[in-house]
Amino acid sequence: MTVVLDGNALTLGEVVRVARGREDVVIPPEALERMGETRALVERAVERGDEVYGVTTGVGARKKVRVPSEDIPAFNRALIANHRVAQGPDAPEDVVRATMLRVANALAKGTAGVRPEIGLRLVRALNEGERPRVRMLGSLGQADLPPLADLADELFGDVELAAKEGLALLNSNAFATALAALALADLERLLAAMDVAGALDLEAFAANLTLLHPAIGEVRPYPGIVSTLARFRALLDGSSLWEPGAARNLQDPLTFRCLPQVHGAVRDAFAFARGQLEVELNASQENPLVIPGEERIVSVANFDVLPLAAALDFVRIAFAPAVTGACERLEKLLQGPLTGLPDGLAPRQGLAENSLGELGVAAQALAAEARLLAQPVSFELVTTTHAEGIEDRVTMAPLAARRLSEMVELCERVVAIELVVAAQAVDLRKPAALGAGTRSARDLVRRRIPFMGEGDPLPADVEPVRDLIREGALSDTPGV
Numbered sequence: 001m002t003v004v005l006d007g008n009a010l011t012l013g014e015v016v017r018v019a020r021g022r023e024d025v026v027i028p029p030e031a032l033e034r035m036g037e038t039r040a041l042v043e044r045a046v047e048r049g050d051e052v053y054g055v056t057t058g059v060g061a062r063k064k065v066r067v068p069s070e071d072i073p074a075f076n077r078a079l080i081a082n083h084r085v086a087q088g089p090d091a092p093e094d095v096v097r098a099t100m101l102r103v104a105n106a107l108a109k110g111t112a113g114v115r116p117e118i119g120l121r122l123v124r125a126l127n128e129g130e131r132p133r134v135r136m137l138g139s140l141g142q143a144d145l146p147p148l149a150d151l152a153d154e155l156f157g158d159v160e161l162a163a164k165e166g167l168a169l170l171n172s173n174a175f176a177t178a179l180a181a182l183a184l185a186d187l188e189r190l191l192a193a194m195d196v197a198g199a200l201d202l203e204a205f206a207a208n209l210t211l212l213h214p215a216i217g218e219v220r221p222y223p224g225i226v227s228t229l230a231r232f233r234a235l236l237d238g239s240s241l242w243e244p245g246a247a248r249n250l251q252d253p254l255t256f257r258c259l260p261q262v263h264g265a266v267r268d269a270f271a272f273a274r275g276q277l278e279v280e281l282n283a284s285q286e287n288p289l290v291i292p293g294e295e296r297i298v299s300v301a302n303f304d305v306l307p308l309a310a311a312l313d314f315v316r317i318a319f320a321p322a323v324t325g326a327c328e329r330l331e332k333l334l335q336g337p338l339t340g341l342p343d344g345l346a347p348r349q350g351l352a353e354n355s356l357g358e359l360g361v362a363a364q365a366l367a368a369e370a371r372l373l374a375q376p377v378s379f380e381l382v383t384t385t386h387a388e389g390i391e392d393r394v395t396m397a398p399l400a401a402r403r404l405s406e407m408v409e410l411c412e413r414v415v416a417i418e419l420v421v422a423a424q425a426v427d428l429r430k431p432a433a434l435g436a437g438t439r440s441a442r443d444l445v446r447r448r449i450p451f452m453g454e455g456d457p458l459p460a461d462v463e464p465v466r467d468l469i470r471e472g473a474l475s476d477t478p479g480v
Contacts, residue, residue, distance in 0.1 A: 006031045007109025010281045015181040019098035027108045027119050034110035038290045042113035045297055046163045048234045052297045053288050054167035060387035076166030076344040080153050083170055086146035088137035094346045096134050098178030100126055112168040124157055141397035143303035144175035172285040173305045174358050179401035180277055180312055186408045193474040197418045198259045199235035203438045204425030208247035211257045224264030235437030255328040262322050269318035273311040280308050305397045307377035312400035321375040323411045327367035330421040331360045345424040347454045356424055363417045370410040374402040416466040419445050427451050436478040444468055
């Protein structure tokens with residue numbers, strides 16, 4: 001299905017389908033007409049000789065310098081060239097495609113005042129699978145100038161840009177918004193897998209399922225808690241743990257007992273961040289802003305995306321305890337005194353071999369690294385004031401998004417280890433019946449990683465189980 005860009009209705013799902021699924025995009029006739037109308041307003045302002053930032057003047061500290069109309073094409077070219085200061089490795093293809101999509105959607109909104117041809121060039125690049133080179137580092141999040149300069153140079157290097165078009169291609173947070181969209185999409189998929197792994201932990205530990213009583217959500221009705229309780233109950237539907245006397249403990253360790261509260265908190269933080277993202281996907285992030293109803297182009301600061309940057313900080317902070325919890329549960333499953341199973345989940349008690357025990361070390365390293373990425377960045381202060389003191393604020397939105405993406409990647413590996421460990425524990429415990437979802441999850445893991453019997457080597461790689469998470473296979477588990 002083709003994604004329609006009108007500047008007002010782009011969704012997170014559509015970003016993923018275009019960025020990773022290569023779905024085609026189109027700008028509808030009414031949006032092209034709107035772009036033509038606001039373009040005409042810009043041209044009239046130039047003809048009148050109005051003083052308009054970045055259109056008939058320089059930018060930053062050069063705002064006091066007028067640009068003659070005959071010099072505008074050269075000014076646009078220099079504007080892009082002078083901002084090509086990005087650093088580091090090339091951005092992944094899906095990030096670049098999501099960035100192009102966000103820029104095209106912003107132009108289709110009509111508030112940038114560019115010619116329809118500019119938006120159509122971006123659409124063609126997406127639909128024909130072009131791969132512009134955009135570098136990852138260098139944006140402060142007050143408009144993603146360096147990476148967007150890379151993109152503009154790659155796609156419009158042979159195009160004579162008219163008044164305002166150079167600035168319109170640079171002066172937004174499309175790169176940070178694209179990074180955030182893909183990171184949040186990956187987090188949403190991971191949260192489903194974390195519920196599955198947590199439910200399998202409960203089976204493996206022979207936990208007390210009073211932790212899932214519906215009254216918990218009734219007396220503390222956070223949407224995330226209510227939703228998580230329902231998910232876990234569905235995953236464990238049919239489990240013998242529901243039978244009276246099945247639980248080994250009156251109360252289990254907190255990382256087991258608090259699963260609904262911790263995962264629920266992440267889910268609520270995610271919902272908030274997603275809401276902020278969906279505003280930014282269709283918002284004007286530019287300066288200056290074309291206002292047709294007033295026949296004006298006004299200087300604004302819509303490139304300040306603190307609402308998104310702070311939301312990304314929030315979701316990382318909420319996510320960190322869930323990563324810790326996953327690590328702590330798998331560590332406890334590896335300890336015989338806590339589980340009643342052989343140490344290291346060896347196939348029988350008394351073996352000298354450590355079986356799966358050393359996987360706990362890897363999990364601890366991954367979880368520790370993930371937690372360090374939760375530090376907020378949106379309050380970061382500039383060390384100097386740039387451009388004669390004008391540019392004295394930053395949001396660090398690209399860093400906030402990049403850190404979330406890195407946290408998700410690390411946690412995918414923690415959860416992969418958690419699933420391998422829990423499956424081994426379940427096979428050793430041999431419960432009378434698993435839940436509908438946990439049985440499916442255990443079977444999926446076993447298709448990738450076999451039971452570790454006596455004398456078998458430690459699994460050399462848990463990436464096949466991580467692939468289950470990234471493919472969304474656990475999102476389709478019954479109860480999710």
